[in-house]
Amino acid sequence: MRRKWDAKTKAKIVLEGLMGGCVNEMCRTYDLRPGQYYKWRGHFLEHCHTVFERPPMAPSESDLAAENEKLKRLVGELTLELNNGKSIL
Template identity: 75%
Template sequence: MRRKWDAKIKAKIVLEGLMGGSVNELCRSHELRPGQYYKWREHFLKNCHLLFEKETRAPDKSELAIENEKLKRLVGELTLELNNDKSIR
């Protein structure tokens, strides 16, 4: 049966190896094949730069509610303006 490895555990194992630990000992202690370790290390090194990219966060519900109210007000004002223009003609 294959084991599922948690992302945090993978990162910890890879970092241990990168900090100079013996890869063979590390793999033996975690019951991990060295080939798997090297795949994880390669993936880690290819993607570690993503940690430093600016994080985009989703707006929370209160921010969305405020924006929604502003837009509703604007639509209402524009509708009134349009109706006033039509009635003047």
């Protein structure tokens, strides 16, 4: 049966190996194949720089409220234009 490893555990194991731990002994302790460890390590080293990147900023609540009001006005204006163009029977 295949084990599911969470990201925190993978990071802990990889860091343990990077800090000089014996990989074979560590793999025996965690019941992990060395090949899997080296795969995780490669992925970790390839993507570790992303920790220092800023995530895209989410719009603030006030920005969303302002956009919502703008859209409501636009819908109102378009509704008036449509109603003015039609004759009421």
